[in-house]
Amino acid sequence: MSRQIPDSQVIRLLDLVPYLILNQGVALDQIARDFQITKSDVLDDLNTLWMCGLPGYTPLELIDLSFDTGFVSIRNAEVLSNPRKLTSIEMGAIIIGLCILRDSFSAVDSQVQGLENLIERLSKKSNVKAPAILSAVVTAELRSAVNTAIATKKDLIISYHSFSRDEVSKREITPFTIAHDGTFEYLESFCQLAQDFRSFRLDRILSAALIEKTESQAPSSEPKEDSRVDVQVRITSNSRRVVETFHLNNAGEIHQGDVFNSSVYNPEWIIRTICSLKSWAEVVQPPELRSQVGTRAQRALDMYV
Amino acid sequence: MRTVSRKSERLVNLVIALLATKRYITKSEIFRTIEGYEGSNESMERMFERDKDELRALGIEIEVSGLDPLFDDEVGYRILAENFEMDRKGFSANEIAYMSLAAQLWKDASLSDVSQKALRKLSAVSGPADIAEIPAFAPVILTAPLFLREIINGITDRRVVEFKYLDSEMKTKLRKVHVYSYFSLRGFWYFSGLDVDKSENRTFRCDRVVGELAISKKANSYEIPADYEPDTTFSDISVSTQAVLRVRVGRGSQLRSLASTIESGEEFDLIQIAYSSEEEMISLILWHLDDVCVISPETLKISVVQVLKRLVKAHV
Numbered sequence: 001m002s003r004q005i006p007d008s009q010v011i012r013l014l015d016l017v018p019y020l021i022l023n024q025g026v027a028l029d030q031i032a033r034d035f036q037i038t039k040s041d042v043l044d045d046l047n048t049l050w051m052c053g054l055p056g057y058t059p060l061e062l063i064d065l066s067f068d069t070g071f072v073s074i075r076n077a078e079v080l081s082n083p084r085k086l087t088s089i090e091m092g093a094i095i096i097g098l099c100i101l102r103d104s105f106s107a108v109d110s111q112v113q114g115l116e117n118l119i120e121r122l123s124k125k126s127n128v129k130a131p132a133i134l135s136a137v138v139t140a141e142l143r144s145a146v147n148t149a150i151a152t153k154k155d156l157i158i159s160y161h162s163f164s165r166d167e168v169s170k171r172e173i174t175p176f177t178i179a180h181d182g183t184f185e186y187l188e189s190f191c192q193l194a195q196d197f198r199s200f201r202l203d204r205i206l207s208a209a210l211i212e213k214t215e216s217q218a219p220s221s222e223p224k225e226d227s228r229v230d231v232q233v234r235i236t237s238n239s240r241r242v243v244e245t246f247h248l249n250n251a252g253e254i255h256q257g258d259v260f261n262s263s264v265y266n267p268e269w270i271i272r273t274i275c276s277l278k279s280w281a282e283v284v285q286p287p288e289l290r291s292q293v294g295t296r297a298q299r300a301l302d303m304y305v
Numbered sequence: 306m307r308t309v310s311r312k313s314e315r316l317v318n319l320v321i322a323l324l325a326t327k328r329y330i331t332k333s334e335i336f337r338t339i340e341g342y343e344g345s346n347e348s349m350e351r352m353f354e355r356d357k358d359e360l361r362a363l364g365i366e367i368e369v370s371g372l373d374p375l376f377d378d379e380v381g382y383r384i385l386a387e388n389f390e391m392d393r394k395g396f397s398a399n400e401i402a403y404m405s406l407a408a409q410l411w412k413d414a415s416l417s418d419v420s421q422k423a424l425r426k427l428s429a430v431s432g433p434a435d436i437a438e439i440p441a442f443a444p445v446i447l448t449a450p451l452f453l454r455e456i457i458n459g460i461t462d463r464r465v466v467e468f469k470y471l472d473s474e475m476k477t478k479l480r481k482v483h484v485y486s487y488f489s490l491r492g493f494w495y496f497s498g499l500d501v502d503k504s505e506n507r508t509f510r511c512d513r514v515v516g517e518l519a520i521s522k523k524a525n526s527y528e529i530p531a532d533y534e535p536d537t538t539f540s541d542i543s544v545s546t547q548a549v550l551r552v553r554v555g556r557g558s559q560l561r562s563l564a565s566t567i568e569s570g571e572e573f574d575l576i577q578i579a580y581s582s583e584e585e586m587i588s589l590i591l592w593h594l595d596d597v598c599v600i601s602p603e604t605l606k607i608s609v610v611q612v613l614k615r616l617v618k619a620h621v
Contacts, residue, residue, distance in 0.1 A: 008313075008359075008363060009310070009313040010313050010316045010317060010320075010359075010360075010363060011363055013313060013317050014317065014320065015422070015425060015426070018426075018429045019425060019429065021429075022428065022429045034425065035425075036418075036421070044310060047310070048310040048313055048314050048317070049317070051314050051340070052314055052317045052318050052321060053318070053321065054321060054322065054325055055318075055322050055338035055339055055340075056338070057318075057340050079321050079324050079325045080320075080321060080324070082386075082390040082391060082393070082429075083390065083391045083425075083426035083427075083429040083430060084389060084390065084391065084426060085388070085389065085390060085391045085392065086391065086423055086426060087364050087419070087422075088364075088457060088458060088461040088462070089416070089419045089454045089457055089458060090408075090419050090420070090422055090423035090426075091423075092416070092453075092454070092457035092461070093407075093408060093411055093416040093419050093420045093423060094404050094407045094408050094420075094423055095407075096407075096416075096446070096449075097404075097406070097407025097408055097409075097410040097411065097420075097446075098403060098404065098407040100407070100410055100446065101403060101406060101407055101410075114399075114400075115403060118396075118400050118403065118404075121395075122404075125392075125395075126461070127461050128457060128460075128461045129457075129460050129461070129486065129487070131486075131487050131488045131489060132486045132487065132488040132534075132535050132537070133488040133489065133490055133537055134488065134489050138492070185492060186559070194555075196556075198558060199558075199559055201559075201562070235475075236619070238474045238475035238476065239473065239474065239475060240471055240472065240473045240474070240475050240513070241473070242475075243471070243475060254475065255475065256475075271594075272592050272593075272594065273592075274616070275591040275592065275594060275613075275616060276588040276589070276591045276592035277588070278587060278588065278591065278612045278615075279612055279615035279616055279619060282616075282619040282620060283620065290620050291620065291621075293616065293620040294616070294617050294619075294620030294621055296594050296595070297594070297613050297616035297617045297620065298613075298617050299594065299595040300591075300594045300595040300597075300613050301610065301613040301614065301617060302595070303551075303595055303597075303598040304598065304599075304606070304610050
């Protein structure tokens with residue numbers, strides 16, 4: 001997820017000088033890598049810089065460059081020898097990074113105060129605001145394990161802290177998706193222990209490890225692939241929640257009455273999801289699933305008679 | 306290519322001259338001495354105006370003197386080193402090292418290119434440092450939107466941002482916002498500030514912005530209230546209602562975890578739960594289908610029954 005905005009050549013030339021002073025004898029290839037430009041751009045830059053200097057522009061005033069050996073050295077560029085000050089976006093990236101570093105130390109750590117102090121000073125000086133809050137409730141390890149499991153359709157062993165029962169249980173789960181209710185993130189899964197669908201609050205999963213399925217087992221005909229169900233869902237009411245639940249990317253173009261296709265891991269998930277979306281969406285295909293939603297809703301309705 | 310380079314050459318020469326001078330230098334001095342200004346006086350004037358604008362757009366501050374109306378001295382220009390160069394004296398070696406580490410966190414995330422440039426500058430002023438080990442991976446950064454740079458620029462220069470936003474009814478509307486603050490919470494990035502057309506403070510979730518986010522050319526177009534605090538709770542916690550639900554034994558772990566009391570029964574337990582958003586409560590109850598039954602309040606019960614009836618009707 002990175003975007004490259006080409007620098008103007010002027011900015012690059014101004015940044016190239018202090019870089020060359022610091023890295024006397026640097027190879028052309030290395031410059032190309034460090035500035036993320038082609039080698040011919042580097043040569044063009046050096047040829048331009050070669051013509052720059054103080055008014056007068058005699059050899060005494062021009063920047064003195066040598067790069068014919070493939071390695072660059074620079075002299076007579078004192079005026080530009082210091083790096084330019086950080087732009088507000090560069091400062092923003094650093095301030096956000098510092099906030100993350102600060103949060104990664106425990107509160108008692110003496111480093112925290114130092115970083116806090118640094119963030120405040122940088123922010124004041126540059127006018128760039130620090131983020132009001134930066135919270136990553138879930139550890140990097142956990143998120144990576146969960147994402148990998150969903151992407152590669154692997155199971156996880158988790159230890160889960162159930163608040164209501166106040167106990168930690170070990171469970172083998174098949175995760176489908178991460179849902180978000182505006183307050184917490186949930187891992188929608190099939191739980192082997194409960195033999196049922198469960199959503200686990202992501203922040204209450206204490207640890208998660210991928211279970212490596214042994215390939216030596218009898219060759220199955222891609223059971224995971226087969227268990228996916230292609231469904232057609234009609235949007236019956238314009239609701240952002242439908243779009244976000246099904247991760248529809250063309251959000252701006254979808255409207256009430258439209259039908260979209262989705263591939264879901266398990267029918268149980270779609271039945272519950274459609275019901276929890278109130279009546280903003282309905283299953284169109286397949287017919288079995290459609291009637292199942294009706295039957296299950298009817299059964300729930302029977303609770304009230 | 307060579308014409309582009311010629312212009313870059315002139316601009317770099319202009320920067321060097323303005324930076325090296327101890328006093329303000331006038332336009333005529335610039336035209337006389339700086340390589341690249343040629344042609345009629347008029348065309349050199351135009352060239353210089355454009356160059357000046359371009360350098361300013363690149364973030365290079367050019368000081369102007371001689372605006373005193375009592376003296377008809379020619380206007381002079383210079384670039385102050387303290388506005389141009391990085392301040393290396395203000396920071397300890399450890400602080401520079403932490404700033405470099407902070408920039409490195411953006412590897413592969415939305416601000417990785419700008420961080421790369423920051424790192425290059427920092428490497429020129431860094432010295433030996435002694436800092437603690439830190440985790441090299443920050444998940445919060447991975448979800449940062451591509452337009453985070455526009456948000457930061459908007460706040461810093463107080464430029465109005467404009468974008469299409471998906472509302473809860475799935476309509477996209479053009480919003481114009483004075484951004485005051487930005488933050489990341491539970492995996493999502495947000496920005497908040499004044500919605501110009503609504504004249505109210507609002508919070509926007511970055512992934513609900515449809516397409517690009519544009520930022521106005523004009524800077525300093527608003528003030529950020531000194532006492533501004535973003536609303537990060539998203540709900541009115543002061544208004545809460547108690548619901549009583551029957552939940553099948555062994556089911557409804559999510560509801561149970563929210564319950565204030567649980568009274569055990571044979572087939573069903575009776576749980577009490579406080580909620581502030583009826584919308585969310587209904588969804589949560591419906592997710593559990595026939596494992597949950599609303600006892601009270603009556604309004605919640607009626608809503609759930611209505612939705613279930615609609616669901617049945619829609620799926621016959």
